[in-house]
């Protein structure tokens with residue numbers, strides 16, 4: 446069904462992310478058939494008519510944000526349960542995740558989507574957390590968001606309960622998942638191969654899944670990390686660093702996006718650069734999880750070598766929030782501090798990772814990520830009539846350093862207005878919030894996962 450045409454008229458600024466990185470003061474955008482048809486000065490487009498005109502004089506327009514690594518599932522129901530002194534919560538995480546029912550997962554996914562869209566994210570990668578994609582399809586469809594999903598598989602022993610299969614079964618499952626899901630929702634849904642990690646998958650499985658991604662014209666993602674200990678283990682076992690090992694078995698390439706990628710060294714960055722492999726980094730997760738960004742984070746070096754880096758938020762019990770504006774802020778400030786060098790990750794670079802570069806990392810850079818004629822109309826309109834946006838001279842600095850997702854006013858995906866002046870209309874939020882709280886209480890009771898609700902007495 447064709448969406449009505451739309452004109453965003455006389456925006457305070459349109460941050461285009463086009464080839465010249467133009468920022469158009471007093472800019473207008475015309476959207477027809479779900480795509481951007483014209484972008485320019487409001488005066489030049491004064492004659493352009495549309496079914497709906499949004500008066501954008503107080504709004505700053507950016508491309509829609511992408512989230513390159515975002516576990517959508519159990520965590521929304523039990524967000525914030527892990528105390529800071531817990532150490533690794535992974536054993537609890539997988540226990541809770543495995544216990545989710547279909548109906549529960551539908552509601553927690555819906556909540557995640559509300560949060561994503563209201564913070565300006567138009568496309569996210571769920572690295573295989575969703576157990577019941579059939580049930581969740583309705584949520585994706587109703588919300589109008591873009592989703593990249595897959596079937597998480599492993600074929601080796603893991604220290605926590607992951608979905609484990611025989612190698613052939615894991616390949617067959619991925620093959621049928623791709624066949625069933627890739628390209629649905631008018632192309633808004635993409636299916637990728639999603640082996641969990643190199644440590645939990647055999648080389649045979651990883652190779653076969655990469656081949657499937659190649660054959661089907663889609664991508665592959667997996668969790669990946671390195672560092673002194675992992676490097677020593679891999680060098681002892683394979684004579685290669687972790688990332689070199691992936692290259693040696695043919696599992697790197699432009700249709701591969703490695704998640705986290707902390708701890709990689711220069712030689713490993715070179716592997717990624719020469720194979721065109723992309724990376725999704727989760728700056729807030731890294732900081733909150735005390736992952737040692739000063740020692741292990743290589744975002745500036747990856748970008749300098751031309752590696753496409755997307756930002757992610759990981760699970761809502763890792764970063765806890767799904768706000769890519771806050772992720773941009775963290776990326777921009779954490780490397781300045783880590784390197785004691787204010788030139789690291791400028792605000793513009795952070796915004797590129799959240800939009801165009803991130804979209805390229807996820808293989809959707811031809812369709813979204815910038816505001817240019819011919820691209821899909823995926824747009825975020827920020828409300829500047831708020832204290833944190835004053836005074837406004839440099840919209841990029843204000844966005845990355847002053848603002849957060851709460852000033853997202855309107856969101857458009859595929860030419861359809863999905864958040865309209867702060868409101869979405871695909872779900873009753875009050876009922877959904879109550880339902881998710883109830884799901885969380887039941888999930889904790891059922892699994893026996895229990896923590897004091899606070900380190901301070903709740904009376």
Ligand SMILES: [Zn+2]
Pocket residue numbers: 514516572668704759760
């Ligand atoms: Zn993950």
